[in-house]
Amino acid sequence: MKPLPILLCLLALGACSGKPPAPRAKAADVATPFDALKADEQRARDVQKTVDKQAAKQRSRIER
Numbered sequence: 001m002k003p004l005p006i007l008l009c010l011l012a013l014g015a016c017s018g019k020p021p022a023p024r025a026k027a028a029d030v031a032t033p034f035d036a037l038k039a040d041e042q043r044a045r046d047v048q049k050t051v052d053k054q055a056a057k058q059r060s061r062i063e064r
Helices: 003-016 033-063
Strands: none
Touching: none
């Protein structure tokens, strides 16, 4: 009877001693509430660039 618990312990240790499996796939990116804010901020920057370009064109027309 004594060899049985020892054998069970050795089997349990043997089963748990392997290295962990490699991840199968990359985790999907999670959308955060800040993504929408960042997109709005970038859109505002683009609009500001357009306004600045138009203002520069108008200044150059006025100077001529």
